[in-house]
Amino acid sequence: MTVTPSRAGDEGTTARAGRRRRTGTESGAAGGTEAGTGGEDEVQLPGARAATAGAAHGGATPTGTAPASAAPVSSGSASAADRPAEVPPPTRGFLAKATLVTAALSIAGALLGLGRDQALAHLFGAGTETDAFLVAWTVPEVAATLLIEDGMAFVLVPAFSLAVARRARGTGSGSGSGSGGDPVRALVASTLPRIALVLVGVAALLIAGAPYLVAGLAPGLPDPGLAVDCTRLTATCVLSFGLAGYCSAALRAHRRFLAPAAIYVAYNTGIITAMFVLGGHWGVRSAAIGVALGGCLMVAAQTPSLVRQLFGRHRSAPAAVAPAGASSQAAGPNAEQPSEQAPKQSVTHAVNLALVVPVLLFALCRQSQVLIERYLASSLPSGAISHLNYAQKVAQIPMTLSLMLCTVTFPVLAQALAEGDTERARQRVEHDVSVAACIVLLGAAAVFACAPQIIELLFQRGAFAARDTAATATVMRVYSVGLLGHTLVGALVRTYFSAGRPTWYPLAAMTAGIVATSWIGAATVGAWGVSGIAAANAIGITLTAALLLSGMNERRSVPIHTRRVVHELSKPLRAAGCAAVAGALCASRFDPPALALSTGGLTVTVVYVLLLRLLGVQAVAPAFRTALRSVTRRLPHARFR
Numbered sequence: 001m002t003v004t005p006s007r008a009g010d011e012g013t014t015a016r017a018g019r020r021r022r023t024g025t026e027s028g029a030a031g032g033t034e035a036g037t038g039g040e041d042e043v044q045l046p047g048a049r050a051a052t053a054g055a056a057h058g059g060a061t062p063t064g065t066a067p068a069s070a071a072p073v074s075s076g077s078a079s080a081a082d083r084p085a086e087v088p089p090p091t092r093g094f095l096a097k098a099t100l101v102t103a104a105l106s107i108a109g110a111l112l113g114l115g116r117d118q119a120l121a122h123l124f125g126a127g128t129e130t131d132a133f134l135v136a137w138t139v140p141e142v143a144a145t146l147l148i149e150d151g152m153a154f155v156l157v158p159a160f161s162l163a164v165a166r167r168a169r170g171t172g173s174g175s176g177s178g179s180g181g182d183p184v185r186a187l188v189a190s191t192l193p194r195i196a197l198v199l200v201g202v203a204a205l206l207i208a209g210a211p212y213l214v215a216g217l218a219p220g221l222p223d224p225g226l227a228v229d230c231t232r233l234t235a236t237c238v239l240s241f242g243l244a245g246y247c248s249a250a251l252r253a254h255r256r257f258l259a260p261a262a263i264y265v266a267y268n269t270g271i272i273t274a275m276f277v278l279g280g281h282w283g284v285r286s287a288a289i290g291v292a293l294g295g296c297l298m299v300a301a302q303t304p305s306l307v308r309q310l311f312g313r314h315r316s317a318p319a320a321v322a323p324a325g326a327s328s329q330a331a332g333p334n335a336e337q338p339s340e341q342a343p344k345q346s347v348t349h350a351v352n353l354a355l356v357v358p359v360l361l362f363a364l365c366r367q368s369q370v371l372i373e374r375y376l377a378s379s380l381p382s383g384a385i386s387h388l389n390y391a392q393k394v395a396q397i398p399m400t401l402s403l404m405l406c407t408v409t410f411p412v413l414a415q416a417l418a419e420g421d422t423e424r425a426r427q428r429v430e431h432d433v434s435v436a437a438c439i440v441l442l443g444a445a446a447v448f449a450c451a452p453q454i455i456e457l458l459f460q461r462g463a464f465a466a467r468d469t470a471a472t473a474t475v476m477r478v479y480s481v482g483l484l485g486h487t488l489v490g491a492l493v494r495t496y497f498s499a500g501r502p503t504w505y506p507l508a509a510m511t512a513g514i515v516a517t518s519w520i521g522a523a524t525v526g527a528w529g530v531s532g533i534a535a536a537n538a539i540g541i542t543l544t545a546a547l548l549l550s551g552m553n554e555r556r557s558v559p560i561h562t563r564r565v566v567h568e569l570s571k572p573l574r575a576a577g578c579a580a581v582a583g584a585l586c587a588s589r590f591d592p593p594a595l596a597l598s599t600g601g602l603t604v605t606v607v608y609v610l611l612l613r614l615l616g617v618q619a620v621a622p623a624f625r626t627a628l629r630s631v632t633r634r635l636p637h638a639r640f641r
Contacts, residue, residue: 095412101261106264106404109262110401112264117389118459120284122464123463124283130383130385131378133230133287138217139234140234146363151360152249153248153252154497160249160250184310188250195246206235210228217374218378229288231288241298244263244302247299250309251302252411257407267297270290270294271294273290274290358506369517369540376525377530379525388534391476392479394458395479396483396486398446398447399443401439405432405436409428413498422559425498430560430564432491440486441575441608442576442605444484445608447477449580449583450601450604451474452593453594455476482542484545489510498558505557510544512544513543516539520540521536521537576608579605582603
């Protein structure tokens with residue numbers, strides 16, 4: 001998806017970028033000549049309108065913006081080609097529309113995910129066979145976190161954002177043959193073959209070591225042979241998920257959100273189709289075949305759009321030509337000249353082992369919560385793993401929706417930090433955290449209030465009995481307590497990795513949460529069963545969120561106003577607690593689950609919104625108005641791909 005914001009919004013952001021550039025280059029521009037007056041040369045970027053770096057042959061840049069290459073580079077300063085191009089951020093209207101499109105497709109994917117779980121429950125119930133598949137399901141769950149949602153995105157979105165800015169600026173990559181001087185294609189050529197080779201190797205290791213993996217994940221499983229077969233099938237998703245995550249990162253950096261948001265629609269469609277077509281003959285193995293098929297569909301859904309970005313016609317500006325008199329000699333004999341190799345190093349420096357290792361370890365550590373849960377639940381009666389899985393899938397839907405805005409604004413945040421605009425980054429982070437918290441707390445209150453009715457309506461049919469509904473609903477209510485922590489971790493960790501520099505603090509915070517989850521889960525599983533495991537999950541992730549929030553400073557991340565953010569978060573938290581209690585009381589007065597769910601959900605919404613107004617929460621109303629305008633008023637020059 002591409003939306004070009006209105007001219008008014010771009011002029012303001014271009015002026016702000018010009019003020020920042022003048023401040024940072026005043027000393028280096030001393031003695032240089034100014035660009036002449038003339039026509040305005042502009043570059044259209046996906047989702048934003050940017051001024052070109054040069055005013056070739058007397059051309060002028062927009063008012064208030066100093067051309068990046070007009071000022072000679074003084075001795076000891078960074079070359080113009082080695083500085084990231086400043087691209088004006090997109091307008092609120094663009095962000096709102098992109099978020100709505102992403103949210104709509106994510107909702108469609110989540111609904112298909114529910115349909116997938118419903119089909120699994122209907123066809124195979126919540127017994128030994130389903131438990132075996134869910135152990136194998138650990139592979140795609142971990143792979144999705146590492147390769148699509150967190151790890152790959154944290155590394156590649158900042159790198160591709162820089163490459164896209166250099167392409168628009170007209171700075172060549174100097175990468176040699178095959179890239180044609182295009183920084184984006186140079187980045188793909190230098191990273192994609194290596195990543196694909198590693199993914200193939202990991203998938204092969206998982207297929208060969210499936211028996212040992214199953215024994216380590218669930219040593220008490222009644223039918224390990226079935227779990228091994230399913231694991232070998234699902235292990236193929238390591239390659240397909242990795243390629244899908246690579247495509248998603250590249251497209252989001254180009255501010256194309258339609259194809260990346262549609263991948264889970266394709267994925268769940270493949271799984272559901274395979275279960276109904278092959279389930280009669282292959283049993284639960286059909287779901288594992290569906291995982292392999294769905295992974296391929298994720299890649300296929302994004303490939304055409306990515307090919308257009310890599311090989312299509314780009315409206316990028318040629319390299320700026322210095323005005324008359326602004327030669328390299330003006331800066332003195334020791335002036336640093338832009339080299340052909342510098343842009344390549346600048347674009348690809350973020351994709352190195354020092355950055356990749358802490359990102360992937362963080363994502364793996366975060367996903368290990370699921371591994372701990374299933375390890376502890378494998379010793380409980382049959383069906384415990386299934387109850388945890390169904391409860392977690394439903395409870396996390398509000399969290400997924402609340403993070404849509406953060407997904408859209410991640411490239412914007414990376415761009416702001418690359419330009420050194422910490423104030424714009426701080427405002428972005430504080431706004432995103434506030435809006436995401438308000439959304440997820442409304443969902444958490446509804447989940448807590450109406451958990452039995454939600455599970456009954458969604459799953460209680462076929463082999464899924466009433467006792468399974470009661471057990472799953474209890475676990476889901478416990479999970480809802482930790483939804484705010486999950487959302488804060490997802491929103492805050494982006495800020496630590498957006499700057500493209502190695503940092504180990506998020507891994508340390510996540511490790512503390514995992515240790516808490518392990519100890520509390522092991523201590524409570526005997527007395528409380530699956531509810532104790534869910535409580536350990538909620539406590540552990542909340543501890544991680546608190547550590548990430550307290551560690552937000554200039555040295556590690558973005559320096560936000562932590563006390564003010566915590567104070568603002570307390571308002572929707574209090575409102576959600578009151579709304580959950582009121583909704584549960586109203587829902588309990590009705591027997592039909594549909595009527596009880598409608599009454600409880602409406603009560604939660606009304607009480608929550610009224611309390612937000614009374615408590616003076618500032619983030620929701622502006623975001624709602626912007627989203628409404630983006631839907632009801634067609635943005636100029638909007639187009640979808």
